[in-house]
Amino acid sequence: MQISFAGKTALVTGAGSGIGEAIALALGHAGALVIVADIDVHKAVEVADRIVAANGQAQPGAGDVSDPEVVQRLVAEALAAGGKLDLLVNNAGISGPLVPLGEYPLDGWRHVMGVNLDAVFYGLRFAIPEMLKTGGGAIVNMASILGSVGLANAGAYVAAKHALLGLTKTAALEYAGRNIRVNAIGPGFIDTPLLDNLPPGAKEALIAAHPVGRLGVAEDVAALTLFLLSDQARFINGSYHLTDGGYCAQ
Structure with missing residues (x-):
């Protein structure tokens, strides 16, 4: 199935590395004009180049x-x-502190919520009015498997991703009749720079938790993202799609 975004303009946040980088590159390859957004301007420039x-x-x-x-x-x-x-792909995200809720730092909570949830709202808030002016559009919000299950010591991340799904469904209902589709993706653990600082043995444990026997790669998520953004998915709206190697089927 060949997907073309020729003549389309796309904005991808957190596009300087990992999943966002793979999505930006795939959109560019498919003909879109891509705004490669990242907090690290050097990484954004590298991907755009x-x-x-x-x-x-x-x-x-x-x-x-x-x-x-x-x-x-x-x-x-x-x-x-x-x-x-x-x-629009609201992809930017951070993992945040990994501590029990009773010890969770207040500044860490706000930081995680700011990047993982507030930024998604801002993307919807400012992109939707512009899409309405030109006949519609498609939006993918990057959630996580932790939008549907919990994980000890990751309270802020889990809460933000659960809330992101609520935003996705609400936006989808509000704008379905005006040709704007909004969906979410729930990646499993993906082999990206976010996993670089894991303690010894942790990566192997994550691999074992996925029935397919491996971690995901960014391109796995990018492929699903492009499908959901495309006209091939024109009847898919307000949905949450896992790409997790069977993690949540257990």
């Missing part, structure tokens, strides 16, 4: 998406580059 080097269209965008003014600016940059905004 790779898309352009492969004869695609891209430009970097930098900033902390937990700041609403940054998200508003990124949407404006997408409009300036492409004249419209067709596709």
